[in-house]
Amino acid sequence: MLGTVLPYSQFIPFLREHGLDARLFLEQLFATRIGGFFGLDVIVSSVVLWVFVSTEGRRLGMRHLWVPMAATLAVGVSLGLPLFLYLRERRHVIAD
Numbered sequence: 001m002l003g004t005v006l007p008y009s010q011f012i013p014f015l016r017e018h019g020l021d022a023r024l025f026l027e028q029l030f031a032t033r034i035g036g037f038f039g040l041d042v043i044v045s046s047v048v049l050w051v052f053v054s055t056e057g058r059r060l061g062m063r064h065l066w067v068p069m070a071a072t073l074a075v076g077v078s079l080g081l082p083l084f085l086y087l088r089e090r091r092h093v094i095a096d
Contacts, residue, residue: 003078045077053084062091 018024029039050069057065068087072080 003082004075007076007078042076046072046080049077049080049084053080056088057084060088060091062087 014025014028028035030036049072053065053068056062064087068080068084071083
């Protein structure tokens, strides 16, 4: 839950003020080196998570792998990773 609430506590005010202005979003994200550091870290982490979800999910025969990937796009790794781990654990419990 915190993985959604905390990131959105920063994103919702931006949306209220600027709407879905992707150009401005990226401009502000990469306006400083430290912002660029965090932005690139999240992008790389998201790609790594998608690869992990794909390979681990297929290995375990999981369905609906698009859900944690969509969660990553909608919120970030802070939601996508815990959601995938929950779904993976749930699958293990059901399979046992």
